[in-house]
Amino acid sequence: MYDFNYHRPKKLDEAATTLSSAEDGKLVAGGMTLIPTLKQRLAQPSDLVDLAELSELAGISVDGDTIIIGSMTRHCDVSASADVAESIPALASLASHIGDSQVRHRGTIGGSIANNDPAADYPAGALGLGATIVTSKRKSTADEFFTGLFETVLEEDEIITSIEFPKPKRAAYMKFPNPASRYAMVGVMVAETADGVRVAVTGAGDDGVFRVTAMEEALDANFASDAIADITVSDAELMSDIHASAEYRAHLISIMAKRAVEAAS
Ligand SMILES: Cc1cc2nc3c(=O)[nH]c(=O)nc-3n(C[C@H](O)[C@H](O)[C@H](O)COP(=O)(O)OP(=O)(O)OC[C@H]3O[C@@H](n4cnc5c(N)ncnc54)[C@H](O)[C@@H]3O)c2cc1C
Secondary structure: OOOOOOEEOOOOOHHHHOOOOOOOOOEEOOOOOOHHHOOOOOOOOOOOEEEEOOHHHOOOOOOOOHHHOOOOHHHHHHHHHHHHHHHHHHHHHHHHHOOHHHHHHHOOOOOHHHHOOOOHHHHHHHHHOEEEEOOOEEEEEEEEEEOOOOOOOOOOOOOOEEEEEEEOOOOEEEEOOOOOOEEEEEEEEEEOOOEEEEEEEEOOOOOEEOOOOHHHHHHHHOOOOHHHOOOOOOHHHHHOOOOOOOHHHHHHHHHHHHHHHHHHH
């Protein structure tokens, strides 16, 4: 690990000012991804701004048909929330299958969304459920927010404050986990929302999380697993690595999507 200045602000505006005035500042939330990166000397920030004391960023609230989850809310708290379980059980289930108990007790939804790991679960949850990402500067729809592998619209000095999830009519998330890390080899969120069906896939895309419009159109016409039985995703733009080939991931997308439709039904 290289040397850095450590800051532990108590308020959001203090965190934002510290971050923007640092030479090369970096936020730390749960540290599940960032700390190993620093330990391996893969990053050398001048300043670390720890969000741990910003209680205003943690917690879950309900506003009509919207669940609002603070960015510092840990995965274990999302999975255990009665409000999330009642309004969006698919999201509670997604959170409960992230990593292991230690990861779920440290990792935060904001850190996961900001990191946009191509195998992480929340990007598919946010994109599939049509969430809105709220930051210290603006609001972005999930469709706008995720821009590529580990890439988002976030600027260097922008802090995610919460994620707003509209309650779907029905939804389910199915993942085929890597047996070692539990990251998604493929994870599919299927949601019937007020604006139609959304199908979002993580773990497979060469360019990160993506939607499958052919499946969405078929499910809009008939919300049944049979409706997508013949729809396949081309393996041309899917990842191939030591865990699975692109062809295998394409097959998994069809299977996980059908299982998600059945679970949501
Ligand atoms: C062994 C292991 C297994 C895992 N398995 C899974 C899994 O199955 N599924 C899954 O989805 N994830 C998995 N994860 C990832 C984990 O869930 C964390 O969510 C993820 O590492 C990032 O969250 P964090 O709070 O730890 O963020 P950090 O590591 O603290 O930060 C990650 C990045 O996000 C930035 N950041 C953090 N908070 C904010 C914010 N509020 N605004 C803007 N930027 C911010 C940081 O600057 C950093 O660049 C696993 C991790 C480990 C170590």
